[in-house]
Structure formats: structure tokens, C-alpha cells
Amino acid sequence: AMTRLAEREPPRGPRRRRRGIGPLVVLGMFAVVPALALYALFVWSSSKIDDNVAAPPPPTTLVAPPLPDEPLANSMLTFRRMPALVSRGLNVEQFVADTAPFLATINDRSCATVSVDGNPVGAVNGGLAVIPASTQKIIVAAVALELLGDDHVFTTRVVVDDAPVDGVVQGDLVLLGGGDPLLSSDWYPASGLERRPVFDPTSLDSLADRVQAAGITQITGAVLGDGSRYDDEFFAPGWGNGVAGLEAGPYDALMANDARVLGEDQRGDNSNSAAAREFTRLLRDRGVVVDGEPGVGSAAAFAGEPSEVASIDSVPLTGVVAEMLTNSDNNTAELLVKEIGLEASGGEEGTRQAGLAAMAEQLAAWGVDTKDIVLADGSGLSLDNRLTCDALVAVLQRSGPTDTIGAALPVAAETGTLSDAFVDSAVAGRLLGKTGTLNNPPFNQDPPAVKALAGYLPVDGGGAVEFALVLNGPTISDQSEYRPVWSALADTLDTYPSGASPADVGLR
Structure with missing residues (x-):
């Protein structure tokens, strides 16, 4: 069949090659068309110029062009920063899970609150008003620094x-x-x-x-x-x-x-x-x-x-606050409250009542829920004081471990009231905390005894865990009772960071 078809086709002669528009011509057209357009625009604009009108005089005052904005030293978002941000989020998520078992052990008369760089991690009875003992001095220190100023002297x-x-x-x-x-x-x-x-x-x-x-x-x-x-x-x-x-x-x-x-x-x-x-x-x-x-x-x-x-x-006041917090100096705390009162009253009332009222007002101004808080003295010795763990952590979140309050807190196993605590712990030399202790016999009657700890655990690479643990109970100030709880707290806090590191989530 192929043979027959081929036989039926008429014989073909040599084809004539068609001539199209050459590439040089096309390029020439692309060059000529814009030129013609520009020429037409020139002719039109020339017809609009009035040759009889003088040109405007040059400006007499030279205005310097604005300087460019100073460039950022580092990009706001870089591949180096992103792993750290991602890993921080992963770490906090894991830390929430790691903290939950410890929080579940706190009795219903006590409270505990934990956060990382101000971000909530977990709490139990965080808003419960409990007897704070000497952790009250954290509030005194913060308000004194706020109202009197770091450089205040006596x-x-x-x-x-x-x-x-x-x-x-x-x-x-x-x-x-x-x-x-x-x-x-x-x-x-x-x-x-x-x-x-x-x-x-x-x-x-x-x-x-x-x-x-x-x-x-x-x-x-x-x-x-x-x-x-x-x-x-x-x-x-x-x-x-x-x-x-x-x-x-x-x-x-x-x-x-x-x-x-x-x-x-x-x-x-x-x-x-x-x-x-x-x-x-x-x-x-x-x-x-x-x-x-x-x-x-x-x-x-x-x-x-x-x-x-x-x-x-x-x-300066920063040094006075350091002595008060490190030594848990009760007299210093009480005198600071009266000085706060004198300052807040415009020099009229150097009294405990005026100082405590100013402290409560300042806490409220910071956004702390003061509904159930009772401030009865500065030292925390009063059995009438009531604070919440949420309030303590909120105040701690306003600064950090290297600021005046953080730097003044006792160091685990090294200084002040923590010199003999956490000696064999992984947080030794790292955890910064204000202690609180009240023994209130008879132990089978209220008010309960108190053992408290609030402060920071600095994190490698920056930032810190903020925490408050205030234990109220009949015999909680006995070492056999509170030391296991403190140890469990330290072990829990030390799990952060517990998720992926920047290296784990970074580019490879």
C-alpha cells in the first residue's frame, strides 16, 4: 500500500526557499520605534514651552539631602536567630510537661508558680493568698527601688x-x-x-x-x-x-x-x-x-x-537592698517600708501604714491582682501577711537575675540564707532565691508554719526561669518536710531547656 501511494504522488521538484524578515531587521524595528516615540514627545513638549517666560531663579538656600537611616547591626530575622526562637518555643512546651508532675504534689494550702522570661509555664493555687514569710521582702525591695530610686542614700x-x-x-x-x-x-x-x-x-x-x-x-x-x-x-x-x-x-x-x-x-x-x-x-x-x-x-x-x-x-539603695535580701535583714525591711511611706506622702508620714499603702498601690499600678493580698509589715514576720505566688512571680518578671534584685538574692550553696541549701544539687551556684521561714507553735494549730523560696534560675544563653514556691503547713518548716520539696523543685527547674537546641533545629 505504501508503494502504491508513493506511486500516485506527483513528482516533486526542488522547493524554493521562502525569505522571511531577518533578525537584523527585527532588531532595527525595536530600536526605531522607541526613538520615534521619544522624538514625538520632544516635539509635543517643545510646543508647550513659552520662550518669552524667564526660567525660575536657582534656590538661594541649599538644603542638604536627608541622611540615610543608620543600618541595623544585625538583621531582625536571620537564619541564625530563627533556630533560637524555634528552639525556645519547643523548650517551653516541653518544660510545661516536665513541670506538671511537680506542681501536682503541692498541697491545697500552698502555692507555686513558674514562668520563663515572663511566659507562663505552670501554676498551682497561683492566686491563693498564703502566708509568705520573708519572701515579702521581694515586694519591699521592688517598690523601694521604684519609688526612692537606685541612688537614694540615707x-x-x-x-x-x-x-x-x-x-x-x-x-x-x-x-x-x-x-x-x-x-x-x-x-x-x-x-x-x-x-x-x-x-x-x-x-x-x-x-x-x-x-x-x-x-x-x-x-x-x-x-x-x-x-x-x-x-x-x-x-x-x-x-x-x-x-x-x-x-x-x-x-x-x-x-x-x-x-x-x-x-x-x-x-x-x-x-x-x-x-x-x-x-x-x-x-x-x-x-x-x-x-x-x-x-x-x-x-x-x-x-x-x-x-x-x-x-x-x-x-546607695541598691546596696541596702542587697544587704536586706542576702541576709534577710528584718530591721532593714521595716525601715525601708517607713521610708517608702515618707516618700509617698510627700515627707508627711514616715509610718508603716503609709509605706504599706504605697506598696499596695504600686503593685496595683504594675497590674498585680491585689484583691486578696494583705501587707502587714516589711519583714514578713507578721502572721497577718498574705501574698500570692502569682504576685511574687509578677514582680520578679519585672527584672532579671542580673538586675538589682536578682543580683541581691542569695546564691544556692554559696551565700546568705541559701549558703547551706542545694549543696549537692545541679543548681548549686546557679539558683538565686529569697527564702522565707516561720515556725509557729503549737504546730497542731493555725496559723501554719511557712517555708518559701522565690527567685530565678538563669538559663544558658540568656533569660531565666522565674519561680515562687510558698509552702504553708503545720510542720512544713521542718527540714524533713520541706527539703524533699525543694529538691524536687530544683530538679524540675533544671530540666529547662529540655527541648531541641538551636543546633538541632538549625540549617545543616
Whole structure:
């Protein structure tokens, strides 16, 4: 069949090659068409120009072009950053699961709250108002720093009625307290009278040296202690038996050596008179003749404006807060509350009540739910205090482990009230926490005992876990009860980061 078809087709001659438009012609057309369009535009625009109108004059003031924005040092999103962001999310998810079993062990009278860099991880009874013990000092520290400022100092002054003549003070010399909780004679920190010696003290010896350096050789009256900056409430109400005068107080705007005097077996019953006795001793040791015996007085009783002989400042507030939190210094906490009250009232009320009201107001301003919170003192010794774990963590979230509060907290197995805790734990030297302890016998009756811990566990690469654990129970302050719970908390916190690392999720 193929043969037959082929046979039927007429014979074909050689084909003539068709000539199309060559490539050079096409290129030429592409070049000519735009040129013609531009020429037409030129002709049209030329017809619009009025040759009889003068050109506008050049500007007389040269305006420099705006400078380009400074380029970012690093891109906001890079392949290096993305793995860290992704891994952080994975870690938190896993941490939520790791934390749940521990939280399930907390009794219904206690609370615990955990977050990472402000992001909630888990809580049990987080909003339950419990007795916080000394974790209350975290609130005092935060509000004091907020209202008074990091650089706030406490000034103790020595004043007289009339300027000395030939080194002689006619009448009394007043030691005027400025609320300094760290005012100390040089012997006091090394005395062993306190479980945790004061550090960064304000030297009462140095103040006596300055009086001597001012040329004072005799005081015809007496040294009087003046604590009128604050009210005369020396102990906070609501403290348990055996607390007042032992764990805290008496305190006032003038307090030296926590109301102790060298050579006296017991604390004084009035911090103002005790400071006057101690300062009289220091002056006499320096050869200053003091005719009268020390007591309590006021510079306001002077006939005229007091004349200052000498003064001395405390370390800045950041140092005062560090001493309070590291040592859990009860007197420091109570004096800070009164200074907060004085500041908040415009200098009118150096009282515990005014300070506590200002603290509650500041917590509310920070967005903390204060509905069930009760602030009864600064030290946390009062059985009337009520705080929530959520509130403690909310305050901790406002700063971090390297900020003033975090850096002031005791370090696990190393410093302050945590020096003997977590010694064999993986968090030793890392966990930063404020402790709280109250023993309230009889143990079979309310209020319950308290054992608390709140603070930070810094995370490698930055950030931290924020946590609060406040245990209330009949005998919870016994080591056999709380130590296993603390150990379980430490083990749980140490699981973070527990998910993928940036290397695991990064580009390969």
C-alpha cells in the first residue's frame, strides 16, 4: 500500500526557499520605534514651552539631602536567630510537661508558680493568698527601688543648737537619724552577735571621726538620739511570740548596731537612746569630753535652725537592698517600708501604714491582682501577711537575675540564707532565691508554719526561669518536710531547656 501511494504522488521538484524578515531587521524595528516615540514627545513638549517666560531663579538656600537611616547591626530575622526562637518555643512546651508532675504534689494550702522570661509555664493555687514569710521582702525591695530610686542614700547628721566656739558645744549634741538601717560601729559586723553580719555598713566610727575633725573637744550637754524622721512604732503588730526584740526591733529612723551597744548584754529597748549611748562612747574614746549622759531628744527643740557639725551617707539603695535580701535583714525591711511611706506622702508620714499603702498601690499600678493580698509589715514576720505566688512571680518578671534584685538574692550553696541549701544539687551556684521561714507553735494549730523560696534560675544563653514556691503547713518548716520539696523543685527547674537546641533545629 505504501508503494502504491508513493506511486500516485506527483513528482516533486526542488522547493524554493521562502525569505522571511531577518533578525537584523527585527532588531532595527525595536530600536526605531522607541526613538520615534521619544522624538514625538520632544516635539509635543517643545510646543508647550513659552520662550518669552524667564526660567525660575536657582534656590538661594541649599538644603542638604536627608541622611540615610543608620543600618541595623544585625538583621531582625536571620537564619541564625530563627533556630533560637524555634528552639525556645519547643523548650517551653516541653518544660510545661516536665513541670506538671511537680506542681501536682503541692498541697491545697500552698502555692507555686513558674514562668520563663515572663511566659507562663505552670501554676498551682497561683492566686491563693498564703502566708509568705520573708519572701515579702521581694515586694519591699521592688517598690523601694521604684519609688526612692537606685541612688537614694540615707544620711545621718550630727547637729547642735549653736555653732561650736573654740571647740566647745554649749548644750546638747543631737545624733539625727536619717533612716539608715546599716549604721554600725566598726566592731559590730565582726561581733558574731548576728547570724549573718551586716555588709556595706555605714561607719558610726567614721561619723565620730568627723565630729573630732570638726574641732569639737567638749559638749557641755549630752548626746541625744533623734529618730523623729519616722514615727515611734518600734515593733510591727502581728508578730509571733519571741520575735520582737530578737528577730527584729526595736527600730527607728536612728538605729545603730540593730540597737546594740558595746558592753551591753541585750539590745536596747529604744534604738534612739541606744545609738546615743554608743555614739557617746565613740566620742569619749576620741578624747571628746561629754558632760551629760546620753538620752533621747529632738533637734526640733533647738531655739534656732540646727547647725550641722558632721554627716555620713549610707551606700546607695541598691546596696541596702542587697544587704536586706542576702541576709534577710528584718530591721532593714521595716525601715525601708517607713521610708517608702515618707516618700509617698510627700515627707508627711514616715509610718508603716503609709509605706504599706504605697506598696499596695504600686503593685496595683504594675497590674498585680491585689484583691486578696494583705501587707502587714516589711519583714514578713507578721502572721497577718498574705501574698500570692502569682504576685511574687509578677514582680520578679519585672527584672532579671542580673538586675538589682536578682543580683541581691542569695546564691544556692554559696551565700546568705541559701549558703547551706542545694549543696549537692545541679543548681548549686546557679539558683538565686529569697527564702522565707516561720515556725509557729503549737504546730497542731493555725496559723501554719511557712517555708518559701522565690527567685530565678538563669538559663544558658540568656533569660531565666522565674519561680515562687510558698509552702504553708503545720510542720512544713521542718527540714524533713520541706527539703524533699525543694529538691524536687530544683530538679524540675533544671530540666529547662529540655527541648531541641538551636543546633538541632538549625540549617545543616
